[in-house]
Amino acid sequence: MKKKKNDIKTPSQADIIQAWIWNEEGLFLLDQRKLPLEEKYVFCNTLNKVRKAIKELVVRGAPAIGICAAIGFTIGFKNFLERNKNFSIRRITEEIGKISLLLETARPTAVNLKWAVNRMKGVCEKFLKEVEKEPITLKTLKELYFILEKEALKIWEEDVKGNLSMANFGKDLIPEGGVLTHCNTGALATGGYGTALGVIREAYKHKKIFVFVDETRPFLQGARLTAWELSKLNIPYAIITDNSAGYLIKKGKIKAIIVGADRIALNGDTANKIGTYSLAVLAHYHKIPFFVAAPSSTFDLEISSGEEIPIEERPSKEVLSCGKTRVAPLNAKAYNFAFDITPGKLITAIITEKGVIYPPYSQNIPKIIKGNKN
Numbered sequence: 191m192k193k194k195k196n197d198i199k200t201p202s203q204a205d206i207i208q209a210w211i212w213n214e215e216g217l218f219l220l221d222q223r224k225l226p227l228e229e230k231y232v233f234c235n236t237l238n239k240v241r242k243a244i245k246e247l248v249v250r251g252a253p254a255i256g257i258c259a260a261i262g263f264t265i266g267f268k269n270f271l272e273r274n275k276n277f278s279i280r281r282i283t284e285e286i287g288k289i290s291l292l293l294e295t296a297r298p299t300a301v302n303l304k305w306a307v308n309r310m311k312g313v314c315e316k317f318l319k320e321v322e323k324e325p326i327t328l329k330t331l332k333e334l335y336f337i338l339e340k341e342a343l344k345i346w347e348e349d350v351k352g353n354l355s356m357a358n359f360g361k362d363l364i365p366e367g368g369v370l371t372h373c374n375t376g377a378l379a380t381g382g383y384g385t386a387l388g389v390i391r392e393a394y395k396h397k398k399i400f401v402f403v404d405e406t407r408p409f410l411q412g413a414r415l416t417a418w419e420l421s422k423l424n425i426p427y428a429i430i431t432d433n434s435a436g437y438l439i440k441k442g443k444i445k446a447i448i449v450g451a452d453r454i455a456l457n458g459d460t461a462n463k464i465g466t467y468s469l470a471v472l473a474h475y476h477k478i479p480f481f482v483a484a485p486s487s488t489f490d491l492e493i494s495s496g497e498e499i500p501i502e503e504r505p506s507k508e509v510l511s512c513g514k515t516r517v518a519p520l521n522a523k524a525y526n527f528a529f530d531i532t533p534g535k536l537i538t539a540i541i542t543e544k545g546v547i548y549p550p551y552s553q554n555i556p557k558i559i560k561g562n563k564n
């Protein structure tokens with residue numbers, strides 16, 4: 191696997207905010223648990239380290255964890271080649287199954303994980319079918335390794351391009367004035383540029399916008415990560431507590447809401463960061479638009495409604511503390527659902543890299559997404 195030192199694998203259109211660096215040594219992930227106070231990287235050169243980084247939110251955001259899983263797949267396959275001398279199709283197939291399972295189960299809600307792993311698995315299956323009559327040597331498998339590396343980079347590259355396209359489709363939908371966003375959907379949560387935050391970035395080039403950033407308890411993706419990105423981009427914003435939205439919408443300060451997604455069902459039901467559903471209800475009541483921005487890799491067309499989306503429950507200690515400080519009584523119990531489901535009927539439009547999708551979603555989502563999804 192000879193390559194020149196520090197051969198950095200990064201898409202040509204990479205963003206000014208770089209959430210990770212991938213080179214021949216491995217994957218360096220900007221530790222999102224520590225931002226914005228510290229900018230430190232976590233180094234992952236094994237499959238287990240990549241899985242742990244996804245599970246523990248070193249890297250988070252649906253598209254970002256999908257891309258990381260694809261890179262993790264490549265790293266896992268490299269580890270396998272380094273550990274073994276004798277190979278057989280059966281042994282390789284077993285290993286691919288093991289790598290896939292470890293990665294796709296790192297977090298349950300964002301379908302991008304499974305989507306990316308399936309794409310990498312598909313590449314392996316195609317390659318192994320082509321060489322099934324030949325003896326399996328290390329040289330053959332190194333060839334597969336380089337194909338996997340290329341595919342992971344392609345997934346990353348496509349995500350960045352998709353975000354730019356989505357931003358372009360969505361920019362005209364955002365009205366002037368205050369726009370509210372929840373969680374973090376920017377460069378840190380994607381391959382670069384961002385989904386909902388990418389739309390805001392693009393709209394800001396053309397009109398006066400002020401961003402209301404929900405702090406997004408308990409991990410504070412809004413207060414820590416979205417605010418960090420907006421500061422770097424010089425886009426005006428203010429952080430608000432998660433329960434401020436109703437008051438500010440009623441006062442006429444917020445003209446539209448835009449969020450990302452972790453999984454979208456055939457009928458438009460959308461899983462996203464906990465608190466999204468309450469925002470959609472507020473938007474509906476106050477008759478302001480509620481937009482979702484997501485790439486086609488976030489659509490799960492195998493499920494007809496949000497009922498089938500598994501919701502991740504995270505440790506209660508994340509809720510019982512604020513940062514490292516315990517805020518609740520020692521015997522307190524807490525629920526920590528990481529996501530909720532917003533019914534499609536509360537969503538004004540879904541902005542994708544292939545165009546803007548309007549209701550009725552069950553008809554219009556497959557028209558735009560189906561057939562084109564890998």
Ligand code: MRU
Pocket residue numbers: 250251252253300372373374375376379380384385386411449450451452462463464528
């Ligand atoms: O728990 P997280 O931080 O991974 O949750 C992220 C979100 O809910 C985002 O809104 C979603 O993944 C879209 S990111 C472009």
